[in-house]
Amino acid sequence: MPRSLAAFALSCLAAGPALAAPGGINVDAQPLADALNQLAAETGFVIIANAPDLSARQAPRIAGAGDVEEALTLLLEGSGLRYKSRTKGVWVIEADAPATARSAPLTTKPVAPLRLPPLQDSLRIFDPVVVTGSRTLPLFSESMAPIEVLPGQEIMAPASDDVIDILAHLVPSFTAQRLPLSDGNVYVRPSRLRNLAPDHTLVLINGKRRHKSALLGPEGAQAPDLAQIPAGAIQRIEILKDGASAQYGADAIAGIINIITRDEAGIDIFTQHSQYQDGDGEQYRLGIAWGAEMHRARWRITGEYSHAAPTSRARQREDALAWQQEHPEVALRNPVQRWGQPEREDIRSLMNFAYVRDNGGEIYAQxxxxxxxxxxxFNWRHPETASLYGPTDAFEDFSLADVYPNGFTPQFGQDYRDGALLSGYRNAGDRLDFDISAGFGRNRIDYFLFDTINASMGPESPTAFNTGSLQQTEYTVNADLRQSLAWSLPLSLAYGTEYRREIYTIRAGDPASYAIGAGAVDGLTSGSNGFPGYTPLQAGDFDQESHAVYADFESNLTPRLKLGMAARYEDYSGFGEAITGKVSARYALGNGAALRATVSTGFRPPTPGQIFGERTSQGVSALTLDVFTQGRFSPTGPVAAILNARPDVSIAPLRPEMSENLSAGIIFSPADKLFLSLDAYQIEIDDRFTLSDIYALTPVERARLTALGVPGGESITEVTFFQNDFRTRTQGLDLMAQFSHSVSNGEVSIKASYTYNTIKVLNGSLQDNPVRLRRFEEFLPAHSAQTTASFDHGPWRLEGRVRLSGAWSDYADDENLSLQRFGAKAFADIAISYALTDQWRLRIGAENLFNTYPDEAGLQKSKGLIYSRNAPYDTDGGLLYVRLSWADGKQP
Structure with missing residues (x-):
């Protein structure tokens, strides 16, 4: 994105004002931008200014200035500029008369784009520059929409290596689920902002769109996998909690998560060991980062490795207990299936590069x-399951009991590869900033199974299968421009264009993973049991293109009133055109208080994966404990045509979702180091799509599926489709408070956040099913809160956090006829760290210190489940960890 506001900060804030050197402050005669850089470096203050305001000006030499105010007075004398302090340690340079200042003679040497300052610990509650939601880079307190900023130190505080877990720990309006035994969702986990769908939030890396995962999650959402970003590579995360489709494009209905990566020089290394209090889930992490600058180039490379053992929060299944009692000579595993986190091994890396040319332009890559x-x-298969162990005349002298005499638990795994590369060129000129970039991203997931069988093939079946792969590929090209116009009012205008192409690919599995063997005529299930492979009929490449143009302007209409307007035109192949818009305003009340409000529209078309993706899976009924096969199929495919032959069924092609967003709030900073904000919002989404009602198939329809070669078609009992089905209204409040105070030669910092969120279904088929309707509206907590407090004293740092998750509901029985209400839970975290030397730091901590668990679940209790797989938080209990880190500079 274009950046005209240059942030000059070459060192971090100290707890209090920096003191002048014994000889005073001395700055050489040079261009004003360079002089302010030097002053920031000497004093430790953050100095912010508009690049066009500085580009035509020279600064005199000053010698012996007593403090930063005296130095700024001397540097700005006669320039038409003035300085003021936004908050302690931050100075802002601005024009006395903006229109006059912009008419000054222009320098022939453009000012190079300058990097934003890292948000160090002492800046956590101050007033950082934000790059999300506005193309004029305002201060945090001057944003026209609610933004939450998470500095790198807060991001590295939790023990998890997964950015999804980190955000769920730190941001009450962000929720994540574990979803054990939920096929691919156990690896690519869904996460939600403001309790909307995962793909209602746009993810950016340094302001550039991140590609989606290949997996379609619950209710069909296809979103980027935040877990792919190494936490140690993050400088800060900016979360825009407001609709922004008109500014950034489709998907930004709930808001934006913009991850700003580190680019400073130096070497960092850390190692960590963690384990749950129940004794499992042991994890080892290792991270290393190297950044350097040479001549005009700078780069930083971060790599992390993680290996996590599985967890299990399960009891022995009821049918396994009965089998064990009947066969005491058998050594049956207890439990026969684990409900918990999978075993995982991950390698993540991220790279930044930039080169500044003679003219001040910057070539960059990430x-x-x-x-x-x-x-x-997967679920344990009982050794008397009829669809697996049943009699057949198709095979002589063969019985599955010879292979798996005590039943079997299929092992389901994935191998993944995820990569992205983006490069571009940007320049901050006298009147025009531009940024041109092109990017590529790909996520590929290969699925495999072992310790299972294709029962219909009998003795010819292997026990291990490659079941196929999913792949999401995206290409993007952007041109973004911004300029300041010398009209009667100061006006910042941004405009640009974007081209995107995404390709969704399904690759077929081994033939044995979808084969329908001779035993199928006697009721033996076909396909690799647990996860039948993708067939050649389902395989293929499915693509979609889009073109967009946008315009965005902001202006200070009066000294108190700031107004912003944005409009975006998008054209999607297959869905046609859409125009979205946004209007934002901020009014300063004085004494550190301001009102802000936005109104916007949004647009999110279905992805090729949502239109054409299909999946067949097998499970075990909690009532009969028999294996069943179900499928989710394309609403435009042949299976939908079979169902549409019914007179009372209409499976329609997918349409784009449309949204309307309203927000209004107040921000208040009554004192130094104290910041409060309260924002209310409403989001209505029309043509929202989800899984359709479940359709039970007739024998005739199953025969037609078999004729199509659908894996397990002869045994599929239920099918569903993605459909545009209903309109929802989401309403809520976000409250945030930040405070810091010096105590006993140390610094106490407190941050508290609270979110209230409700969702109502306004129309659609859900209203015909009261239980399903209530479950949808109560599936996630309406109340969430967290409070974090830290105390810094010399080399010591003590941190504590309390997280509150409100009550929520889930199905109580396998037939979805009733609901279970789960009560609110509070979780306490604590950590202490000590700087052993200037380079070494030791951190010891506990998350969920009191080993708190949710209420036990009734659903699938017969299969050994203790806690709901859909819980909006980790259900593995307390976690203990120790981390040792080294940096070639002083530890923060």
């Missing part, structure tokens, strides 16, 4: 490459 694997249990 890339990432990740790979890993995971392994998880």
């Amino acid at each position: 890339g990432s490459y990740n790979q890993g694997a995971g392994l998880s249990d």
Whole structure:
């Protein structure tokens, strides 16, 4: 994105004002921008200014200035500029008369784009520059929409290596689920902002769109996998909690998560060991980062490795207990299936590069490459399951009991590769800033199974299968421009264009993974049991293109009133055109208080994966404990045509979702180091799509599926489709408070956040099913909160956090006829760290210190489940960890 606001900060804030050197402050005669850089470096203050305001000006030499105010007075004398302090340690340079200042003679040497200052610990509650939501780079307190900023130190505080878990720990309006035994969702986990769908939040890396995962999650959401970003590579995360489709494009209905990566020089290394209080889930992490500057180039490379053992929060299944009692000579595993996190191994890396040319322009690149694997249990298959062990005349002298005499637990795994590369050129000129970039991203997931069988093939079946792969590929090209116009009012205008192409690829599995063997005529299930492979009929490449143009302007209409407007036109192949818009305003009340409000529209078209992706899976009924096969199929495919032959069924092609967003709030900073904000919002989404009602198939329809070659078609009992089905209204409040105070030669910092969120279904088929309707509306907590407090004293740092998750509901029985209400839970975290030397730091901590668990679940209790797989938080209990880190500079 264009950047005209240059942030000059070459060192971090100290707890109090920096003191002048014994000889006073001395700055050489040079261009004003360079002089302010030098002053920031000497004093430790953050100095912010508009690049066009500085580009035509020279600064005199000053010698012996007593403090920063005296130095600024001397540097700005006669320049038409003035300085003021936004908050302690931050100075802002601005024009006395903006229109006059912009008419000054222009320098022939453009000012190079300058990097934003890292948000160090002492800046956590101050007033950082934000790059999300506005193309004029305002201060945090001057944003027209609610933004939450998470500095790198807060991001590295939790023990998890997964950015999804980190955000769920730190941001109450962000929720994540574990979803054990949920096929690919156990590896690519869904996460939600403001309790909307995962793909209602746009993810950016340094302001550039991140590619999606190949997996379609619950209810069909296809979103980027935040777990692919190494936490140690992050400088800060900016979360825009407001609709921004008109500014950034489709998907930004709930808001934006913009990850700003580190680019400073130096070497950092850390190692960590963690384990749950129940004794499992042991994890080892290792991270290393190297950044350097040479001549005009700078780069930083970060790599992390993680290996996590599985967890299990399960009891022995009821049918396994009965089998064990009947066969005491058998050594049956207890439990026969694990409900918990999978075993995982991950390697993640991220790279930044920049080169500044003679004219001040910058060539830049960013890339990432990740790979890993995971392994998880499926449901145990009882040795008397009729669809597996039943009699057949198709095979002579063969019985599955000879292969798996005590039943079997299929092992389901994935191998993944994820990579992205983006490069571009940007320049901050006298009147025009531009940024041109092109990027590529790909996520590929290969699925495999072992310790299973294709029962219909009998003795010819292997016990291990490659079941196929999913792949998401995206290409983007952007041109973004911004300029300041010398009209009667100061006006910042941004405009640009974007081209995107995404390709969704399904690759077929081994033939044995979808084969329908001779035993199928006697009721033996076909396909690799647990996860039948993708067939050639389902395989293929499916693509979609889009073109967009946008315009965005902001202006200070009066000294108190700031107004912003944005409009975006998008044209999607297959869905046609859409125009979205946004209007934002901020009014300063004085004494550190301001009102802000936005109104916007949004647009999110279905992806090729959501239109054409299909999946067949097998499970075990919690009532009969028999294996069943179900499928989710394309609403435009042949299976939908079979169902549409019914007179009362209409499976329609997918349409784009449309949204309307309203927000209004107040921000208040009554004192130094104290900041408060309260924002209310409403989001309505029309043509929202989800899984359709479940359709039970007739024998005739199953025969037609078999004729199509659908894996397990002869045994599929239920099918579903993605459909545009209903309109929802989400309403809520976000409250945030930040405070810091010096105590006993140390610094106490407190941050508290609270979120209230409700969702109502306004129309659609859900209203015909009261239980399903209530479950949808109560599936996630309406109340969430967290409070974090830290105390810094010399080399010591003590941190504590309390997280509150409100009550929520889930199905209570396998037939979805009733609901279970789960009560609110509070979790306490604590950590202490000590700087052993200037380079070494030791951190010891506990998350969920009191080993708190949710209420036990009734659903699938017969299969050994203790806690709901859909819980909006980790259900593995307390976690203990120790981390040792080294940096070639002083530890923060």
